[in-house]
Amino acid sequence: MARKRRDISNRMLLVWMTLAGCILLLTPQKITGKVQGTFTHVFRFPLHLGRSITLSTRMTDTAAYASQRTTEQYENHIANLAAELERRNQQIEALAKIRYRQHALAGASLVMADVITANMAGSRNELLINRGQNDGLELDQFVLGENCIIGTVSYVWSRQAKVRLITDSSSQLAVTSTKSGQKPVWMFGAGNGEAVIRWSKARLADGENIMVRQYPGLLDCPMIAGRVSECKKNDQNALLWDITVRPACDVAMLPSVTVIVTNPGGVVQTQKERLGAPGQ
Amino acid sequence: MHWLRFVVLLVVATLLQADLLNAIEVRGTRPDLLLILLAFFAIFCEPKEAIITSFSIGLAADLIGPSMGPGTLGFGLTGTGLCYLSKYISLQRMPFQAVTIFVLGFAAAVLAYLLSGLQTQPSYQKTFGALFGTPLYSAIVGPFLFLPVAWWMHIKIERRRRRFGY
Numbered sequence: 001m002a003r004k005r006r007d008i009s010n011r012m013l014l015v016w017m018t019l020a021g022c023i024l025l026l027t028p029q030k031i032t033g034k035v036q037g038t039f040t041h042v043f044r045f046p047l048h049l050g051r052s053i054t055l056s057t058r059m060t061d062t063a064a065y066a067s068q069r070t071t072e073q074y075e076n077h078i079a080n081l082a083a084e085l086e087r088r089n090q091q092i093e094a095l096a097k098i099r100y101r102q103h104a105l106a107g108a109s110l111v112m113a114d115v116i117t118a119n120m121a122g123s124r125n126e127l128l129i130n131r132g133q134n135d136g137l138e139l140d141q142f143v144l145g146e147n148c149i150i151g152t153v154s155y156v157w158s159r160q161a162k163v164r165l166i167t168d169s170s171s172q173l174a175v176t177s178t179k180s181g182q183k184p185v186w187m188f189g190a191g192n193g194e195a196v197i198r199w200s201k202a203r204l205a206d207g208e209n210i211m212v213r214q215y216p217g218l219l220d221c222p223m224i225a226g227r228v229s230e231c232k233k234n235d236q237n238a239l240l241w242d243i244t245v246r247p248a249c250d251v252a253m254l255p256s257v258t259v260i261v262t263n264p265g266g267v268v269q270t271q272k273e274r275l276g277a278p279g280q
Numbered sequence: 281m282h283w284l285r286f287v288v289l290l291v292v293a294t295l296l297q298a299d300l301l302n303a304i305e306v307r308g309t310r311p312d313l314l315l316i317l318l319a320f321f322a323i324f325c326e327p328k329e330a331i332i333t334s335f336s337i338g339l340a341a342d343l344i345g346p347s348m349g350p351g352t353l354g355f356g357l358t359g360t361g362l363c364y365l366s367k368y369i370s371l372q373r374m375p376f377q378a379v380t381i382f383v384l385g386f387a388a389a390v391l392a393y394l395l396s397g398l399q400t401q402p403s404y405q406k407t408f409g410a411l412f413g414t415p416l417y418s419a420i421v422g423p424f425l426f427l428p429v430a431w432w433m434h435i436k437i438e439r440r441r442r443r444f445g446y
Contacts, residue, residue: 010327013332014331014360017331017332018356020335021338021352021356022349024342024348024349024352025348025349025350025352025395025399027348029348035343047295047299050295050296050298
């Protein structure tokens, strides 16, 4: 047996070694990484010694090196601050434009927020934004996107918040049309990027603006939320109309939104408490 | 072949290669001790010993490398190839050994790069330093290290001197 083992040919040895190498090559790197980690752990003292020697050879002048490190740290810090300043300036400029265009928002505190995720599929139409309770956000505050109302704050964490879009199936807003004399009606979210106004007494033309009516303490003047995309007779009552509304902007493509904080720090009532039933 | 001496030599070379050689790097390039050992054993050992040492050195290179597998196969196959090739060409003179180390290092780096492409997360990089710099630096210092390695491994190497006259 011993002789047989010794007599293995060079070619067979090469084949076995190559096969072992191939197995090693195709083994998941999670496993082989552990082997490498074990080697590093076992020989950590000589490796650490080698590292120290390498560093000591490079640090010929300790004082100069420390000064250089400090300078680099400050330079990096200044670069970070400059980038932050530029970003803040852009936000201020964007908010100033909104104020300029919307005089009704002149007294409101506007909080710009980046969209983290946008869920537009099915009946749940929500955005997750990177501003929260720490930034003054509260429930039911209105959210602007491209100068139109896109939804309301539905949940607030300390640093994040969830925005319920007007097309969400749980959304319910009092709206009016641009036609004068129209009483507010409820607009319900229908999911899939649409909202509906049911049992409307007035027939609205396609493309007509749908405005969210003013909510004292939350929204000081009516603002556009969407446009009529379809108006058809109600199935049960031929005198009433079912109106389909599409948001006034492409919400799915919004990189950032603006939250209207009209009553910072104040007690905010829910919309239903504040408004009562529409038409009252 | 003194295998215990080989293991000690391999461990020491691997540890030196892991970090200590950074002290003598030139423009981000440093010599590869494992490549020099690979060339030494491929030139001066019998085929069976050369195969085992080549793959072992490749495994050691992988232990301190970005991933495991490419180095083992790259070093193993190129070392074995050099061993068989050294039967037909004389590699006793230092310039030839230097050229051999350079070509061997280049071939092993290319092979390791290609083989790493088979992995889920390719790790070897096709940089100028990896393909040319390290083999060149190793080729310059390698032949001078053959003598102490031969002394440690108790292997006799013959160096032919240039003959003058007729």
